[in-house]
Amino acid sequence: MIELRDIIVHGLPPFFIGACVGSFLNVCIYRIPLGKSVVTPGSRCAACGAGIRWWNNLPILSWFLLRGRAVCCGTRIDFRYALVEALTAGLFLALWRCYGVTAPWLAVIYMVFVAALVVATFIDFDYYIIPDRITLGCCVAGLSLSAAAPELHGAVSWSAGLLRSAAGLITGGGLLWAVAVVGRRVFRKEAMGFGDVKFLAGMGALLGWQAVVFIVAVSSLAGAACGIMVMMVSGWRRELRIPYAPYLALAAVVWVLGGWRVMAWYSEFLIGNR
Ligand SMILES: [Zn+2]
Numbered sequence: 001m002i003e004l005r006d007i008i009v010h011g012l013p014p015f016f017i018g019a020c021v022g023s024f025l026n027v028c029i030y031r032i033p034l035g036k037s038v039v040t041p042g043s044r045c046a047a048c049g050a051g052i053r054w055w056n057n058l059p060i061l062s063w064f065l066l067r068g069r070a071v072c073c074g075t076r077i078d079f080r081y082a083l084v085e086a087l088t089a090g091l092f093l094a095l096w097r098c099y100g101v102t103a104p105w106l107a108v109i110y111m112v113f114v115a116a117l118v119v120a121t122f123i124d125f126d127y128y129i130i131p132d133r134i135t136l137g138c139c140v141a142g143l144s145l146s147a148a149a150p151e152l153h154g155a156v157s158w159s160a161g162l163l164r165s166a167a168g169l170i171t172g173g174g175l176l177w178a179v180a181v182v183g184r185r186v187f188r189k190e191a192m193g194f195g196d197v198k199f200l201a202g203m204g205a206l207l208g209w210q211a212v213v214f215i216v217a218v219s220s221l222a223g224a225a226c227g228i229m230v231m232m233v234s235g236w237r238r239e240l241r242i243p244y245a246p247y248l249a250l251a252a253v254v255w256v257l258g259g260w261r262v263m264a265w266y267s268e269f270l271i272g273n274r
Pocket residue numbers: 045046047048049050070071072073074075
């Protein structure tokens with residue numbers, strides 16, 4: 001019974017907070033690409049503009065209680081709203097289980113970071129762009145948080161944290177920038193969006209250059225695998241566009257949730273075999 005109580009006490013708060021944050025992220029995903037404020041006005045029906053009462057706006061639950069239809073006008077509500085809320089809730093719970101006890105501040109920083117990843121992912125799905133507000137925001141936040149909390153990079157002094165953050169930013173931005181430039185020369189079209197370049201630079205600023213290496217490897221493998229599957233299903237149409245941000249975001253989440261251990265183990269393995 002102690003275990004069940006443990007799960008409720010330590011698991012429910014981050015899950016609940018994540019679901020509420022996810023509800024706000026839905027607003028961000030919808031409004032940021034339209035250039036609207038994410039704060040005002042309050043929640044409105046996307047179809048008829050009627051205000052939404054809080055009891056019809058409960059994260060995850062409301063979609064099921066309302067059976068996927070808006071109260072005001074009966075318009076179908078995309079299941080994705082509930083999915084984004086459940087996803088954010090699950091990610092917050094996982095982050096808290098990883099860092100909550102040992103480094104609660106890191107857990108909070110990673111929660112904000114993962115929230116930005118969720119927004120970037122779904123905006124890229126919808127529009128094939130990643131807004132500067134998110135990518136450049138990650139760069140600035142990554143640099144300043146690394147100075148304020150150098151333990152993000154396993155450093156002690158603020159200057160060491162900032163230095164490692166800058167190294168990560170330059171590695172991430174530089175690597176994809178090179179891919180973008182070479183890709184444009186070789187394929188004579190946009191192979192890599194500059195949103196992706198800025199996005200990986202921001203990830204590098206927060207997570208360091210080792211994370212950049214991991215994220216590039218994992219995201220390109222995952223992207224290639226999914227791309228081949230999508231092309232097989234859709235009958236090998238060559239003009240198909242596949243957003244890259246979701247794979248970058250997925251790889252970054254894997255890194256934060258323990259991929260860094262795999263990387264540390266792997267580099268030890270390489271050194272040991274030399
Ligand atoms: Zn409506």
